[in-house]
Amino acid sequence: xxxxxxxxxxxxxxxxxxxxxxxxxxxxxxxxxxxxxxxxxxxxxxxxxxxxxxxxxxxxxxxxxxxxxxxxxxxxxxxxxxxxxxxxxxxxxxxxxxxxxxxxxxxxxxxxxxxxxxxxxxxxxxxxxxxxxxxxxxxxxxxxxxxxxxxxxxxxxxxxxxxxxxxxxxxxxxxxxxxxxxxxxxxxxxxxxxxxxxxxxxxxxxxxxxxxxxxxxxxxxxxxxxxxxxxxxxxxxxxxxxxxxxxxxxxxxxxxxxxxxxxxxxxxxxxxxxxxxxxxxxxxxxxxxxxxxxxxxxxxxxxxxxxxxxxxxxxxxxxxxxxxxxxxxxxxxxxxxxxxxxxxxxxxxxxxxxxxxxxxxx
Numbered sequence: 001x002x003x004x005x006x007x008x009x010x011x012x013x014x015x016x017x018x019x020x021x022x023x024x025x026x027x028x029x030x031x032x033x034x035x036x037x038x039x040x041x042x043x044x045x046x047x048x049x050x051x052x053x054x055x056x057x058x059x060x061x062x063x064x065x066x067x068x069x070x071x072x073x074x075x076x077x078x079x080x081x082x083x084x085x086x087x088x089x090x091x092x093x094x095x096x097x098x099x100x101x102x103x104x105x106x107x108x109x110x111x112x113x114x115x116x117x118x119x120x121x122x123x124x125x126x127x128x129x130x131x132x133x134x135x136x137x138x139x140x141x142x143x144x145x146x147x148x149x150x151x152x153x154x155x156x157x158x159x160x161x162x163x164x165x166x167x168x169x170x171x172x173x174x175x176x177x178x179x180x181x182x183x184x185x186x187x188x189x190x191x192x193x194x195x196x197x198x199x200x201x202x203x204x205x206x207x208x209x210x211x212x213x214x215x216x217x218x219x220x221x222x223x224x225x226x227x228x229x230x231x232x233x234x235x236x237x238x239x240x241x242x243x244x245x246x247x248x249x250x251x252x253x254x255x256x257x258x259x260x261x262x263x264x265x266x267x268x269x270x271x272x273x274x275x276x277x278x279x280x281x282x283x284x285x286x287x288x289x290x291x292x293x294x295x296x297x298x299x300x301x302x303x304x305x306x307x308x309x310x311x312x313x314x315x316x317x318x319x320x321x322x323x324x325x326x327x328x329x330x331x332x333x334x335x336x337x338x339x340x341x342x343x344x345x346x347x348x349x350x351x352x353x354x355x356x357x358x359x360x361x362x
Contacts, residue, residue, distance in 0.1 A: 007053040014049020015042050061241060082127040089122025090115060160256040163188040163233075164279065165249060167262035168198050172217040175281055176261065180228050185261075185279075189232045191221065192252055196234060198245050250276055286349050289318050296339045297356060298322075302330045316351075325354040 093115040100111045164187060170176050171191075179185045199221075203214030225232045235252070242248045246267050253260050259277040262268060271278035292298065300314035305328045312327020314335075324330075324337055337353035 007050065007057055010049040010053030010056070011046050012049070014045040014047070014052070017045050017049075065241075078127060081129075082123045085122035085124070085126025086119050087122070088126070089118035089120070092122075093118045160188060160190060160233075160235075160258055163190045163256060163258040164261045165190045165192065165253050165256070165258050166195065167249060167260060167264060167267060168195050168202070168217070168245065169264045169267075170262050170281055171195070171199060171220055172202075172213050173263050173281060174216060174220050175263075175285075177220050177223050177228065179281070179284070180224055180230050184284075186230075189224065189230055189261075190256070190258060191232065191234050192238075192249060193234060193236045194238050194245055194248050246270065250274055253277075286344065289320060289349060290316075292316075292320075292339055292342060292351055294339050294341055297336060298339065298353070299334055299336050300324070300353075301334050302327045302332065304331060320349050320351060322351045322353055325352070327355065330355070 093111070096114060097111055100114060101108075103110055164185065166176065166189060176185075180189070199214055199217050201214075202210050203218055205211045205214065221232075224230065237252060239248045239251055242251060246264070247270075249260060249267070250271060252258075253271070253276045254274065259279055260267065260271050261279045261281070262271075263281040265282075268278050268280050268283075298316075300316065300322050302312040302314050302324060304313050305311060306313050306323055310326050310328050312324040312329075312331060312335075314322045314324060314327070316322065322337070324335065325340075327335060327337075336356040338356050339351055339353045341352045343350040343352070
């Protein structure tokens with residue numbers, strides 16, 4: 001929305017300049033005045049405004065969002081103190097205007113410089129002395145003392161602090177309902193509107209597998225919302241300047257100071273890089289699996305061959321993969337193996353082992 005407003009501003013500005021100064025520009029290049037000059041000037045001005053706006057829209061939008069974040073994070077009393085100081089500085093500059101305008105030739109430039117200088121000084125002085133100014137006003141002093149004393153907790157201002165934001169993948173996965181039912185996941189569950197829209201698109205897909213997964217996700221949400229004792233909020237928030245759903249989810253989590261619940265390995269890494277708390281269902285599942293240490297002996301059924309020559313692949317009862325050195329010749333048989341190492345990642349746990357007979361031979 002902001003980028004469209006910026007582009008529209010440049011287009012309207014270009015049209016206005018073309019309308020106002022078009023005839024003068026054509027006169028400079030000795031083009032006689034005519035009825036077609038004004039429409040052509042408007043068209044050229046609009047095209048120039050569109051071109052300039054296209055190049056400048058991205059940095060302006062980035063600056064606008066930076067300013068928006070700073071204003072949101074700045075305490076209200078600090079912001080009001082700075083604004084009051086700015087207005088007082090500009091008022092003083094306005095009072096000095098008649099005297100400054102008498103300065104020959106450069107009066108208008110001096111007036112602009114004085115206005116900027118006094119406005120900045122007023123803002124800085126009132127902002128830096130805000131505590132003394134607040135202490136002079138009883139009702140503001142009481143509010144400031146309540147905020148410092150913690151009488152008003154942060155949760156009252158932002159009820160979604162610490163809320164769990166559900167990703168599309170974790171909804172489709174289905175284990176979130178069982179996790180909530182056990183009581184290990186508490187607090188508010190937030191489902192952003194853009195996640196719900198993506199889930200609906202998946203449920204309406206022409207692909208049978210995707211359609212079934214999407215409908216399963218909707219059924220899981222319905223179960224969590226109606227059957228389980230947990231507060232579920234559908235948040236009607238969207239970021240039109242961000243295309244990817246994962247990026248929107250991370251941005252919303254930072255804005256709400258919440259936690260992302262997912263089983264997506266890549267989203268997990270993005271959250272960690274941007275300082276967003278993440279609850280990975282796969283990490284939880286791996287954490288509750290039985291611990292296997294190097295040197296332990298287990299019996300496993302060798303199912304297939306591995307990627308490397310001579311390797312065999314087996315699985316524990318909880319689905320953990322075991323890569324068996326020299327296990328290819330034992331495919332289809334149960335084999336007693338000795339664990340050599342364990343690899344743990346967010347994508348899962350992998351165990352490396354070798355046959356116990358080979359261990360004895362060595």
